[in-house]
Amino acid sequence: MFKFALRTVTAAALVSAAVVSAQAANPKVGGAAMYENKNIIENAVNSKDHTTLVAAVKAAGLVSTLEGKGPFTVFAPTNEAFAALPAGTVDTLLKPENKAQLTKVLTCHVVAADAMSMAIAKMIKDDGGEHDVKTVGGCVLKAKQKGKMITLTDETGGVATVTIADVKQSNGVIHVIDKVLLPKS
Template identity: 65%
Template sequence: MMSAAVAIGGTAVAQDNPQVGGAAMYANRTIVENAVNSKDHTTLVAAVKAAGLVETLSGDGPFTVFAPTNAAFAKLPAGTVDTLVKPENKQMLTGILTYHVVPGTIMAADIAAKVASRGTATYPTVAGGDLTFAKAGSGYTVTDAKGNAANITIADVRQKNGVIHVIDTVLMP
């Protein structure tokens, strides 16, 4: 973990937040303000812009975002991302992206507690539909409606308007 400076009343206060994509993540910035600095999330940022979700994800929230990396998008069949970011596919792209967003702030400890008591944890997404979480080795997986599982690779990246958990696979509604 790296110590990031957080401005409170003009004074910098150290706060632990993991680096993402080689960039410091600041708890006093929005999801979008932090994501644009991650070299591992350029595809996600481009998709968010194409879907017209920048204003939403810059809003008050709180939101929990399961943020796929560039490598996660690269796992999709060739041409998928290029097709999705076309204006005529905006509705489909929006549906996929909002399927990665859960209302509220859900920290890794919340997921772990639910999984420990129930075996799995399920959270509804903004798009509709659920994400299901389970223990996998020393971490957790999130499974989409189609049965595809993503690993949470970096958890609890605090944001001004929620939290990001980095994942290694794009989830599909």
């Protein structure tokens, strides 16, 4: 009887741990649940922290691309990251006549691979502390490990930190970052 009760508790504990683990697998982003069975755009539109990014993706005409099969890794800057750009930058980029420049900036946040943070960390370690990340937009980001955090240095020397990693999508993964990555002028 005692063994049976112990097994029942253990099984219940395992089920509870599995539920917690499943819930923790995809963190909330911008207060919204992120679903592995939805694509990057379907999830991003629900994040209150990524309204500027979503507007920029729409203005650049990249919605259908990021809804596509992938796989994609998107380093997703928050609204605060866009707000930290010099005054007027976002408004200027969103103008129709600047679509090419906006597209370049946005595609410098996208990698044509499904790169989870552990894989990125391994590449950094294997490359002696810094790994070149080639983006869809032709930018080369420098990935480094700072403690448990991954940082990305853009082509202008700006450094973004991954603040929420490994947000799985049906067509890739999102890593939330705290700075907009910029290409060389």
